[in-house]
Amino acid sequence: MSVDIRIAGARESTKQLDSEEISSLVTPGDVITTDTGFMRGHGTYMEDDQLKASVAGVVERVNKLICVKPLKTRYNGEVGDVVIGRILEVGQRRWKVDTHSKLDSVLMLSSVNLPGGELILLELLLLLDNVTQAEVQSVFADGSLSLHTRSLKYGKLGQGVVVHLSPSLIKRRKTHFHSLPCGASIILGNNGYIWICPTGNEMEDKTGGYEQNLEPVQRADREVISRLRNCVLALAEHKMMLYDTSVLYTYEASLKFPNI
Amino acid sequence: MAGLELLSDQGFRIDGRRVHELRKIQCRLGVFSQADGSAYIEQGNTKVLAAIRGSKQKTLHDKVLVNCQYSMATFSTGERKRRPRGDRKSQEMTMHLRQTFDAAILTNLYPRSQIDIFVEVLQSDGGNYCASVNAATLALIDAGIPLKDYVCACSASFVNDSPIVDINYLEESSGKPEIIVATLPKSEQIVFLEMNSRLHEDNLSKVVDTAVKGCKDVYQILDTAVRDHVSQVATVHGWEN
Numbered sequence: 132m133s134v135d136i137r138i139a140g141a142r143e144s145t146k147q148l149d150s151e152e153i154s155s156l157v158t159p160g161d162v163i164t165t166d167t168g169f170m171r172g173h174g175t176y177m178e179d180d181q182l183k184a185s186v187a188g189v190v191e192r193v194n195k196l197i198c199v200k201p202l203k204t205r206y207n208g209e210v211g212d213v214v215i216g217r218i219l220e221v222g223q224r225r226w227k228v229d230t231h232s233k234l235d236s237v238l239m240l241s242s243v244n245l246p247g248g249e250l251i252l253l254e255l256l257l258l259l260d261n262v263t264q265a266e267v268q269s270v271f272a273d274g275s276l277s278l279h280t281r282s283l284k285y286g287k288l289g290q291g292v293v294v295h296l297s298p299s300l301i302k303r304r305k306t307h308f309h310s311l312p313c314g315a316s317i318i319l320g321n322n323g324y325i326w327i328c329p330t331g332n333e334m335e336d337k338t339g340g341y342e343q344n345l346e347p348v349q350r351a352d353r354e355v356i357s358r359l360r361n362c363v364l365a366l367a368e369h370k371m372m373l374y375d376t377s378v379l380y381t382y383e384a385s386l387k388f389p390n391i
Numbered sequence: 392m393a394g395l396e397l398l399s400d401q402g403f404r405i406d407g408r409r410v411h412e413l414r415k416i417q418c419r420l421g422v423f424s425q426a427d428g429s430a431y432i433e434q435g436n437t438k439v440l441a442a443i444r445g446s447k448q449k450t451l452h453d454k455v456l457v458n459c460q461y462s463m464a465t466f467s468t469g470e471r472k473r474r475p476r477g478d479r480k481s482q483e484m485t486m487h488l489r490q491t492f493d494a495a496i497l498t499n500l501y502p503r504s505q506i507d508i509f510v511e512v513l514q515s516d517g518g519n520y521c522a523s524v525n526a527a528t529l530a531l532i533d534a535g536i537p538l539k540d541y542v543c544a545c546s547a548s549f550v551n552d553s554p555i556v557d558i559n560y561l562e563e564s565s566g567k568p569e570i571i572v573a574t575l576p577k578s579e580q581i582v583f584l585e586m587n588s589r590l591h592e593d594n595l596s597k598v599v600d601t602a603v604k605g606c607k608d609v610y611q612i613l614d615t616a617v618r619d620h621v622s623q624v625a626t627v628h629g630w631e632n
Contacts, residue, residue, distance in 0.1 A: 153625055158617050160540030160577040185497055185537035187617050189625060201535035202624050233504055273502055370624050
């Protein structure tokens with residue numbers, strides 16, 4: 132067996148060498164415009180009749196609205212987004228969910244599809260530290276999110292792996308659930324949380340996840356899941372956008388290396 | 392320290408710099424993947440790591456609470472020493488950092504939440520406050536937290552009738568006056584100013600001007616680093632438009 136060894140300094144830079152500066156790049160305090168006819172969007176502030184940037188990023192103009200989109204932020208929820216969250220607190224009539232946004236999100240009991248229409252104890256549905264999949268129902272004035280799991284697509288997630296990434300890496304698509312041909316399913320939450328699980332339990336029988344399949348996952352399935360997880364992490368390391376095709380291509384490319 | 396010549400007749404300082412020259416600054420953004428934002432900075436031999444974390448302890452209903460934690464590694468100085476978190480020196484530094492960033496962060500945008508700034512000095516060779524502020528600024532920008540402007544800090548002293556900028560440990564401990572300034576470089580507002588030892592009133596403005604000029608030089612370097620970082624990442628994201 133031959134082994135290549137080199138010192139860290141000799142490693143080729145993984146970053147692109149010729150990344151010339153983008154024209155609409157601003158950093159905090161930069162004046163975007165002195166024209167007062169514009170509206171102030173996210174990432175900007177007004178001072179002395181000048182519109183200035185408050186974050187480092189790219190200027191986006193939509194008609195009269197000027198926003199600056201930073202590279203990395205907490206998740207800014209939008210209605211209809213698919214998110215993955217972790218239950219932080221079980222309350223009287225609601226759950227507190229961590230969705231990587233600035234404030235904790237809320238999942239009201241009334242926004243949950245109860246199995247069989249019966250009222251059962253909150254604790255039985257979602258326990259502390261359970262992972263759940265939901266859709267953003269509304270955004271409160273202070274920016275915190277209200278979630279719902281009204282459809283049977285959503286609900287508690289059983290056996291699988293969560294990966295935490297930056298929300299800006301997730302490409303917005305029509306669908307965020309994918310059953311990949313390699314034998315695992317992946318949910319790319321808009322909030323940067325990703326769920327990888329074996330195909331054929333929650334996604335197929337659509338019970339909202341409240342009838343949990345606790346059968347041991349086969350070793351082959353586990354290997355596929357870990358490989359997918361590593362692929363997702365590798366894509367994120369190189370700041371590549373995540374969507375079904377990119378994940379699948381990476382997975383296929385990784386099959387050249389049989390031992391993880 | 393009587394025998395030490397801080398400024399030679401030829402105008403060179405102990406480490407070979409001229410009076411208006413900063414130490415070499417190297418920095419990197421996004422060094423941790425788990426933190427919301429992080430940065431590493433080297434100013435000469437002073438090396439500092441900063442990390443930002445947003446947490447959701449409901450504190451102030453109308454604005455964000457800025458919380459800092461400054462600590463020095465046991466191996467950061469010449470003498471190895473265990474430094475408990477809450478000692479006087481680091482408590483003072485923590486307070487100063489908090490006041491500095493309270494002035495720069497647009498605090499009204501994040502009600503009911505808290506921003507934790509963790510600063511760790513890995514190697515200390517003078518200008519710990521300055522390096523900490525610069526590192527924390529980079530980390531805040533990396534985290535995408537809205538700031539009025541960069542916060543840049545720089546120190547200055549006064550030796551042989553001439554102001555010297557960005558002083559190192561030897562110059563700091565020589566008993567000469569020391570002025571530390573943190574500014575918002577674009578609007579030239581001073582958000583923090585500290586003076587140690589004594590300095591004649593006539594020379595004060597000269598030294599402060601030198602420090603403010605130093606802050607602007609620091610700003611140029613930090614801005615270049617941020618622009619490089621953002622361009623690099625955004626090109627991969629496919630954002631160039």
